[in-house]
Amino acid sequence: MELLPSLLSALKTRDPRSVEQEFNVLRSESLQLKKQLGLTSEVGAQKENIKKNRYKDILPYDQCRVVLSQSTTESSSDYINASFIRGVTGDCRYVACQGPLGPTLVDFWRMIWQLDIKVIVMACREIEMGKKKCECYWASAQRPAAFGPFTISSQGETHMNPDVVVRALTVSFQQETRSVVQYQFVSWPDHDVPYETDGVLDLLRKVRGSQGPHSSPLLVHCSAGCGRTGVICALDYINDLLVSKKITADFSILKVVLDLRMQRPSAVQTKDQYQFIFTAVISMFEQLLQPSPHHLYCNSSELKRPEKTTPITPTSPHSSSTQRPVMNDTYAVVNKPKKSHPPPSGHTPTPAATPTSSSGSRSLPFSHHYDNEPSGASAAPIYSTVKPKLKPHSLPPSATPIYDIAKPSRQSWEGREYHLTPADSPSPAEADHDYEIFSSAGAASSCSPAGIGFNCRVPKPKGPRSPPAQWSRLER
Structure with a gap:
C-alpha cells in the first residue's frame, strides 16, 4: 500500500x-x-x-x-x-x-x-x-x-x-x-x-x-x-x-x-x-x-453502531419540573400556542379579538389545539371557519357584468325533437341558427359598456333530429 x-x-x-x-x-x-x-x-x-x-x-x-x-x-x-x-x-x-x-x-x-x-x-x-x-x-x-x-x-x-x-x-x-x-x-x-x-x-x-x-x-x-x-x-x-x-x-x-x-x-x-x-x-x-465509508468497513463487525438515545419520559401537565425531555432527530417537536390570558378587569374586548360563535358563546383567538393537550384545554373548534367566496350572480345591482349570466332554460316537447328555448325569447331568426352569431358594432352596447367584441347571446344547438321518413319505411 x-x-x-x-x-x-x-x-x-x-x-x-x-x-x-x-x-x-x-x-x-x-x-x-x-x-x-x-x-x-x-x-x-x-x-x-x-x-x-x-x-x-x-x-x-x-x-x-x-x-x-x-x-x-x-x-x-x-x-x-x-x-x-x-x-x-x-x-x-x-x-x-x-x-x-x-x-x-x-x-x-x-x-x-x-x-x-x-x-x-x-x-x-x-x-x-x-x-x-x-x-x-x-x-x-x-x-x-x-x-x-x-x-x-x-x-x-x-x-x-x-x-x-x-x-x-x-x-x-x-x-x-x-x-x-x-x-x-x-x-x-x-x-x-x-x-x-x-x-x-x-x-x-x-x-x-x-x-x-x-x-x-x-x-x-x-x-x-x-x-x-x-x-x-x-x-x-x-x-x-x-x-x-x-x-x-x-x-x-x-x-x-x-x-x-x-x-x-x-x-x-x-x-x-x-x-x-x-x-x-x-x-x-x-x-x-x-x-x-463503503471501503472503510470491510465487515459488519467494524461498522459503527448508532449511539443509544434516552427514551422520552412523559410528564404530567401539572408537573412543576422545568426539565425538558431528551429528544432526538426521530421525533418532530411541535410548539403549541400559548394560552391567552384573560383580559384585565374593566376592559371590554373588541369583536375582532373575541369572535362570537353562532351559539352566542365567545371563543378565544388561536382556537386550534392538538390531540396531546391536557384535558383542561379549551374546547374550542379544531378547524377554522372558512367563509365561501361570493358567487358571480351575487354581485351588487349597481355592478354591470361583463359576460352574460347563464340562466336555466325551458324544455318543450314537440313530437320526437327537443328544442332548447332561451328564457328571454329570442327572435325566430336567431332561435333557428345553430352557431354563434357575432354581434355588429351596434349590438355591443347591449352586452357590456366596454363593448369588448363578444356576443352576449350564443344560441345553443338543437337536440337530436328525427330520421327522414324514407328511412322508417319497411322494405318489402
Missing part, C-alpha cells in the same frame, strides 16, 4: 503522447513475442472451424484455447473461439470468448457447463451500428429457451444502473440445474471506450461479489473477445494485484496488457482502450488511498 502514492503520481504525470507511443511499442512487442513463443492458431483456421469464427483474423492460440470435452448429439467438435487467461495466482482466472454465432450457441453452453461458469460479463449489445455482434443466448422472462440439450430459464432481469443489465439464469442439462448470473454492459461502443470509468469499476465490484469464492473462471466476452474483453480482464487483474498486495515498484500496465496478448490475440485492441486502462487505474488507486 505504501507504493500506491508514488505509482499514482507516476501515472498522473504521464504525458498522453507517451501513452500513444507506448501502445505502438505494445503492438510491435506483441508480434515479436508471438514469434518467439511459437504461438499458433492452426485449429481455428481449419476448414471445419472457419465458420465458427466471427472474425477471420481473431483466432485463439492453440496453446491456450478452450478445448471442449462435453460432446452432445448436436455438436461433438472440441473447438470454440475462446481462450484461457491466467490470473494473479497463475491459475485459470478468465475465459475470453467471442460473442456466440448461431451455429456455435450449443458449443457456447457446452463450454459454460463444462467449466461450471457462474458469472458472465457481456461487454456488447446484440446489434451495434446496424451489424449483428452477438446472438441472444439467454432466455426471456416470458418463456425458456432451448439450445440443443440445454434449457435456459430466466429467474429475473434487473437494471443495476442505466449501463448494466443483470440477468439471473438457470441452466438445465441431463436432469441437473445450475445458476448463472449475466452482467451486460450496454454502454460500451465497439472500438471505443465508455464515457467514464466509474461504471466499469462498479460493474467489476458487482461481478466479484457474484463470483464469490467459486474457483471457476469468469467468462468475459464482447463481439470479437479481444478489445473490450481485454480491458475488463486487465482491470480486474490489476485489482487482484492490489487486493493480494502483489503489486511491485516496477508495476507496468504495458507488461499487464502484453501478458494478456500472449494468451488472447489483440487483447486491448485500440489506443483509446489502452488509455482508458490508465484512467481507470488512476481512479482505482485514488479510491484506495481516499476510501469512502
